[in-house]
Amino acid sequence: MLFGFNDVYLRKIESAFSDTRVVARGDQLKLRGPESQVDRIERVVGELVMILNRNGNLTENDVDTVLDLARVGTGLRRSAGQDAILFTPAGGTIQAKTPGQTRLVEAARQSDIVFAVGPAGTGKTYTAVALAVGALKSRQVKKIVLTRPAVEAGESLGFLPGGFKDKVDPYLRPLYDALEDMIEREKLQSYLERNIVEIVPLAYMRGRTLNSAFVILDEAQNATAGQMKMFLTRLGAGSRAIVTGDASQTDLPSRTQSGLVRAREILDGVDGIDFIDFGKEDVVRHKLVKDIIEAYERAGND
Structure with a gap:
């Protein structure tokens, strides 16, 4: 065999x-x-x-x-x-296109928890999802769990139309978009129905233990320090995690420290945890995005 x-x-x-x-x-x-x-x-x-x-x-x-x-x-x-x-369903390939993406791929093979930190448009989330799908297809893990904090959905959630799923889905849409590029639509729907692939708000992770799972926390700059600790302690046997975020784009209240920033202060240097920094040279969106990032850096991110 x-x-x-x-x-x-x-x-x-x-x-x-x-x-x-x-x-x-x-x-x-x-x-x-x-x-x-x-x-x-x-x-x-x-x-x-x-x-x-x-x-x-x-x-x-x-x-x-x-x-x-x-x-x-x-x-x-x-x-x-x-x-x-x-390999994508359309017959193409998803590849590491920048130095940052290449470092993320290599780190994910060596460390059980990897933080990918850097500006928008660098492909952090897309690369992480590709790694998760690859691990699922090669049966290294039994499920994928993708999560994001939905901070804007706080008290204003009731003003949005529809049921709870309708209200939080817009915050999770980028994760659905990435998955739809990588898994056939019918198979993805089957995975979602059987909870082989889960896409959930971060608040719904509390109390769970995830075994043999590839877990991704996206937009981690919007997680509080408590939420970050809660997320990282969900990992069970045979599980791996990638945390992505941009510390310069937090939507948390001004006095609340980002869990992404705090995690680096606490965990940097811990064996089995790796931090990969993305820069403007890794931007793969419209060429103006790199110029926009540079302009905001000159202005002190105001």
């Missing part, structure tokens, strides 16, 4: 690494090639063995996903010359 019918999975692994030879001898693999690539192949095979042991079978999609994640995490290049995080 590990090698695939007629060793098709081994041929996929071999073709992903130049100047290497992968040969099956009974229940052993013999690898020949540069030491660095042999080490990478060993890690790929180890990951596939874990998936096989966990699920009882191995699919071609499992092999493709692990190879794509290995390319991103180790600097191996696709033929297009870019690192692929995830």
Whole structure:
């Protein structure tokens, strides 16, 4: 099952690494090639063995996903010359396009909790969601939980039309948009109905324990220090988290310290937690966004 019918999975692994030879001898693999690539192949095979042991079978999609994640995490290049995080339903790829995104991808493979901090338009959330979907598709996790604080929805929530879901969905819409780029619409709807993918306001995370989950807290600058501690302590066995935010765009009351800022003060240097800083050089939106960020920086973010 590990090698695939007629060793098709081994041929996929071999073709992903130049100047290497992968040969099956009974229940052993013999690898020949540069030491660095042999080490990478060993890690790929180890990951596939874990998936096989966990699920009882191995699919071609499992092999493709692990190879794509290995390319991103180790600097191996696709033929297009870019690192692929995830294949999209339309047949394209989602890739780390900037230095900040590349650092986020690498950190997420090494640390269980990663903070991605920086200005708008740098692809922090989109990259994080792609990593989560990749982990779900490769069966590294069993579910995805995406959450945001909805601070503006506080006391004014009652003035918005519709039921509670209608009132909070606008704050969660960017997360839906990212998912719809990465998962077929019918499959995403099925995931949502079965709670394989959850998109919830941050307040609804209290009291939960999340096992084997990839959890993303978006717009974390709008979480209070208490909410941030609550979120980080939700993680259970086999779970990972990415926290994204821009400390310069908090919507909290003036006397309330952002949980994102406070978390860095408390957690920076803790083993297993990584902080990735994005800058204006990572902006991937309209070219004017970079100029706008620079102008506000000159004005002292007033």
